[in-house]
Amino acid sequence: MRWLWPLAMSPGWKIGVAVVLLAASQYHFWSRLSSGSVFAPEFPREIVILFNWAFGAILLLAVLQLLLDAGALAAALAKRRMVGIPDVARYALAGTAALLAAIGVANAVRVPPVKDVEIAVPGLPPRYDGYRVLQLTDLHISRLFPASWARRVVDHANATDVDLIVVTGDFIDGSVAMRRADVAPLRDLRAPDGVYAIPGNHEYFFRYPEWMRHLKGLGLRMLPNTHVVMARGEARLVLAGVTDLSAPEVGEVGPDLAAALAGAPAGVPVLLLDHQPKNARAAAARGVAVQLSGHTHGGMILGLDRLVARANGGFVSGRYDVDGMTLYVNNGTALWPGFALRLGRPSELTRITLRTQR
Numbered sequence: 001m002r003w004l005w006p007l008a009m010s011p012g013w014k015i016g017v018a019v020v021l022l023a024a025s026q027y028h029f030w031s032r033l034s035s036g037s038v039f040a041p042e043f044p045r046e047i048v049i050l051f052n053w054a055f056g057a058i059l060l061l062a063v064l065q066l067l068l069d070a071g072a073l074a075a076a077l078a079k080r081r082m083v084g085i086p087d088v089a090r091y092a093l094a095g096t097a098a099l100l101a102a103i104g105v106a107n108a109v110r111v112p113p114v115k116d117v118e119i120a121v122p123g124l125p126p127r128y129d130g131y132r133v134l135q136l137t138d139l140h141i142s143r144l145f146p147a148s149w150a151r152r153v154v155d156h157a158n159a160t161d162v163d164l165i166v167v168t169g170d171f172i173d174g175s176v177a178m179r180r181a182d183v184a185p186l187r188d189l190r191a192p193d194g195v196y197a198i199p200g201n202h203e204y205f206f207r208y209p210e211w212m213r214h215l216k217g218l219g220l221r222m223l224p225n226t227h228v229v230m231a232r233g234e235a236r237l238v239l240a241g242v243t244d245l246s247a248p249e250v251g252e253v254g255p256d257l258a259a260a261l262a263g264a265p266a267g268v269p270v271l272l273l274d275h276q277p278k279n280a281r282a283a284a285a286r287g288v289a290v291q292l293s294g295h296t297h298g299g300m301i302l303g304l305d306r307l308v309a310r311a312n313g314g315f316v317s318g319r320y321d322v323d324g325m326t327l328y329v330n331n332g333t334a335l336w337p338g339f340a341l342r343l344g345r346p347s348e349l350t351r352i353t354l355r356t357q358r
Contacts (some may be wrong), residue, residue, distance in 0.1 A: 003065045003094070007087055012042040024054035028338055039205055041143060041337055048144045049105060056101035057094075063092045066105070093289040103343030104301070107143065112333055112347035113151045114160055117319065119326050120357040121289050123269050125235035129356040132162040134191070134272070134349065137294030138200065139333035141182045142173040145334045151185040153333060160351050164193040164230075167220065168294045168330065169200025169244060169275035173337055174211045187218040196221045198241040200275040200295065202336075204250045223273060224260045230323060238264045240288075241273040255279065257286055271354075277329045278313035284325035291327045293353070298331030302344030317345060328352065 004014055004021070006241050009040060018122075030051070031041035040321075041048050068085060076083045121128075134157055141150055172179045189195045196305035197220045203211045216222055223241025230237040255274065264270065269289040274280075277293035298317040299305020307318035312329075320327040334340075 002069065003090055003238075004060060006032050006085065007090055010109040016335065021058060024051065025058055027051045027055045027296045031208075032131050035174070035178070037205065039202060039336065040178065040336060042174075042178070042192060043143060045146060046054060048142075048337055049109065049340075051100050052108070052144070052337070053098075053105050054339045057097045057340070058103055060100050061094060061097035064097055065090075070095060084280065087248075100343060101341060107342035107346060108335060108340040109149075110347065111149065111156060112349050116353070117349050117350060118355055119290055119319075119328065121269050121288070121326075121356045122324070122357045124354055124356045125232070125237070125265065126356055127235035128237055131237070131354040132160075132164070133292075133352045134162040134165045135168060135292050135294075135328070135330050135352060136165065136333045136349065137168040137275075137292075137330045138170040138297060138335055139167070140170055140173050140202065140334045141179055141334055142337045143181075144337035144340055145351045147182045147185060147332075150182060154185045154188050156349060157254075158188070158190050160349065162351060163190055164188065165189055165191040165195045166239075166273055166292060167195070167197035168292055169198050169272050170202045170294065170332075171197075171200070171215065172206065172211065173202055175206045176214050180214075183214070183218065186220065187249055191220070194221055195219065196223055196228070196239060196241065196273070198273045198275060199244055199247075200221055201244045201246040204244060204246050206244070208247075208250065208252055223260070225256045226254065227260055227264050227270075229265060229268070236265055236268040238268050238270040239273070240264070240270055244275045245279070257283060257288075261286065276312065277315040277327060278322070280313065280315060280322045282329045284323040286307040288325050290321075290354075291325060292330065293327065294330045294332055296329055296332075297335040298329075298345035298347075300335065300339070300342055300345055305345055 028038045032038045034042040048125045072083050227240035240260045248254045272288045272291045276295045296316045299308040305316050315329050330350050
């Protein structure tokens with residue numbers, strides 16, 4: 001309303017533009033009609049991309065219009081008279097919003113580059129110095145991130161020459177029936193020490209037990225509130241995983257770190273997979289050395305990340321020292337197809353090299 005109605009445009013054109021904007025703003029409503037879930041827009045990929053661009057442009061335009069109005073109000077107070085906003089400024093806002101949204105969607109749908117991170121681990125045996133782990137997270141395989149995209153991610157992952165691949169949840173958006181073909185490339189993920197994973201919150205939106213069976217069938221070793229002990233000769237490393245905080249909402253078992261670590265050998269560094277980062281302080285208190293998380297998508301947009309951090313215990317992107325434990329929050333391999341924009345918070349394939357702490 002603040003952007004459109006002041007424009008010097010005929011009423012017919014204004015109504016037409018308003019209808020288009022209103023239709024685009026209801027993207028999530030159309031998504032629910034298409035599949036029964038707001039999380040799984042079942043349109044052709046090109047339509048999903050177009051919706052994300054239009055929806056993103058509307059949100060960005062709203063923010064820019066607020067900034068413009070604030071500037072006009074400040075000018076009016078300074079001059080002690082009303083200040084008009086010319087049409088050219090409003091059209092410039094719309095053009096800027098549309099361009100930023102297009103860049104944001106392009107950043108979101110790409111296959112991400114490899115990001116290298118080194119983490120010093122207290123007590124890491126020398127034989128594990130230089131051990132490399134590839135973290136994938138928030139794949140959100142869907143109509144927006146289909147089989148062709150998943151295939152390229154798998155090929156990139158297999159080319160990283162790591163010892164271990166982990167996936168920290170949110171594999172999909174959609175049921176097994178919807179996504180069976182799209183997730184099939186995950187069967188080909190390969191690493192010498194295997195591919196391990198945990199569920200994210202989105203797996204619980206789409207019949208969690210079915211997805212756990214299907215992902216296991218693809219060769220992924222799931223770690224719901226359990227652990228495995230990795231070995232190199234006499235050297236040991238514990239890899240543990242927990243379920244997601246959202247699990248109890250659908251009658252499933254919630255994250256239980258005590259159960260995940262039960263029977264783990266004492267004095268062995270623990271690498272924990274936890275989809276959401278907000279419980280990191282509790283993990284640190286239990287002696288976990290490194291926690292790998294996702295869920296936040298890095299905040300998606302610079303500035304918005306500050307709000308996302310507040311909802312996730314203060315953690316949103318990158319490395320944190322949490323009471324002596326290293327928490328790494330991955331920006332995500334992809335993100336939810338309901339709001340697929342990235343501006344200043346790029347996606348990543350994260351290759352983590354573990355180092356013995358000197």
